[in-house]
Amino acid sequence: MQFNDLQRQYTAYQSEIDEAIQKVLRSSQFINGEEVGLLEQELAEYVGVKHAISCASGTDALLLCLMALDLQPGEEIICPAFSFISPASMTRLLSATPVFVDVSPLDFNIDIEKLEGKITTRTKAIIGVSLFGQCADFDPIKELAAKHGLWTIEDGAQSFGATYKGDKSGSLTDLAITSFFPAKPLGCYGDGGAIFTNNDVLAEKLRVLKSHGQTSRYYHQLVGLNSRLDTIQAAILRVKLKHLDDELQARGQVAATYKTLLPEGIFLPEVVNRRESSWAQFTVGLGNRDQAKEYLAAKGIPTTIHYPLPLPMQDAFADIVAPGESFEVASLLSEAVLSLPMHAFLSIEEIQYIAQSLKEFMEHES
Numbered sequence: 559m560q561f562n563d564l565q566r567q568y569t570a571y572q573s574e575i576d577e578a579i580q581k582v583l584r585s586s587q588f589i590n591g592e593e594v595g596l597l598e599q600e601l602a603e604y605v606g607v608k609h610a611i612s613c614a615s616g617t618d619a620l621l622l623c624l625m626a627l628d629l630q631p632g633e634e635i636i637c638p639a640f641s642f643i644s645p646a647s648m649t650r651l652l653s654a655t656p657v658f659v660d661v662s663p664l665d666f667n668i669d670i671e672k673l674e675g676k677i678t679t680r681t682k683a684i685i686g687v688s689l690f691g692q693c694a695d696f697d698p699i700k701e702l703a704a705k706h707g708l709w710t711i712e713d714g715a716q717s718f719g720a721t722y723k724g725d726k727s728g729s730l731t732d733l734a735i736t737s738f739f740p741a742k743p744l745g746c747y748g749d750g751g752a753i754f755t756n757n758d759v760l761a762e763k764l765r766v767l768k769s770h771g772q773t774s775r776y777y778h779q780l781v782g783l784n785s786r787l788d789t790i791q792a793a794i795l796r797v798k799l800k801h802l803d804d805e806l807q808a809r810g811q812v813a814a815t816y817k818t819l820l821p822e823g824i825f826l827p828e829v830v831n832r833r834e835s836s837w838a839q840f841t842v843g844l845g846n847r848d849q850a851k852e853y854l855a856a857k858g859i860p861t862t863i864h865y866p867l868p869l870p871m872q873d874a875f876a877d878i879v880a881p882g883e884s885f886e887v888a889s890l891l892s893e894a895v896l897s898l899p900m901h902a903f904l905s906i907e908e909i910q911y912i913a914q915s916l917k918e919f920m921e922h923e924s
């Protein structure tokens with residue numbers, strides 16, 4: 559059994575993907591081939607924004623967003639304490655300061671109640687991460703941002719295809735990013751990412767920044783990066799995008815089946831009313847998490863811990879987090895969470911086997 563069975567997915571679309579790759583090989587336009595522009599149009603249409611700007615990874619996408627906002631050393635970016643590192647690390651890379659906010663035990667996303675207290679005169683933007691596929695609560699985030707004159711960014715690396723009150727992830731904030739890392743809801747066969755925005759000025763600046771700060775070839779207006787999505791990856795993504803809604807439906811079905819079969823004594827992030835998750839991960843919480851992980855491994859069931867250490871406790875941020883500052887929910891979650899196999903091709907028998915094995919473990923423990 560695979561945690562995320564990309565091989566089954568490839569087999570399902572093999573002829574289309576092979577043909578798409580062959581077409582790029584025949585054209586040999588490996589950089590900025592026509593597939594890149596076509597994908598960007600299709601992504602913008604899917605998400606419902608004016609601009610989709612492809613780049614080399616989700617992490618680069620975040621860095622480019624912060625550069626486009628002209629983030630200065632000493633300024634602050636609000637980020638969740640329980641998440642992947644990129645929003646905080648890219649902030650730090652620009653010599654600005656990530657300011658961590660604890661997460662909510664309800665949806666595991668940034669806790670709105672604890673957010674406003676972290677805003678200072680140095681705050682530049684709020685980054686909401688849409689964890690495990692469910693959008694953060696962006697309406698109150700945007701209200702706070704408007705009140706304090708801040709930018710809003712969605713880290714939608716895990717939530718491509720998810721919706722919030724009917725709107726797609728990626729369309730909710732001033733700037734939003736996603737990642738096309740293979741295991742993400744919309745993944746390519748290597749690294750890739752994209753930025754979404756309705757802001758024409760920022761979109762133009764992002765295009766300059768991702769291409770060495772060039773306004774025309776060899777004329778550099780800004781200091782930028784080289785951050786491109788390869789044509790082959792764009793061609794693969796165009797095939798996968800066509801199948802995405804079916805996959806999202808299948809993932810939703812897997813999640814619903816898990817929920818009916820899982821034993822008592824396990825908690826889950828609640829998918830809040832009027833939000834639809836893209837189920838990047840199916841993450842549960844339980845006591846004796848490490849033993850559960852071992853028990854399942856012995857039964858041939860791979861699991862992952864997203865994430866074992868809250869970001870404020872990472873060595874990389876030791877210089878910016880006040881010693882003794884506590885992030886209660888993040889700490890609790892990091893000790894209890896376990897992500898179970900989740901992908902669109904998981905069979906009912908596999909889900910039953912996983913749920914049954916967890917049940918055996920719980921009975922064993924009690």
Ligand SMILES: *Cc1c(COP(=O)(O)O)cnc(C)c1O
Pocket residue numbers: 614615616617618641642643644645687713715716737738739749750751
């Ligand atoms: C995967 C991920 C990223 C980084 O994406 P890459 O494409 O791997 O750079 C950023 N944020 C979150 C929440 C992620 O899950």
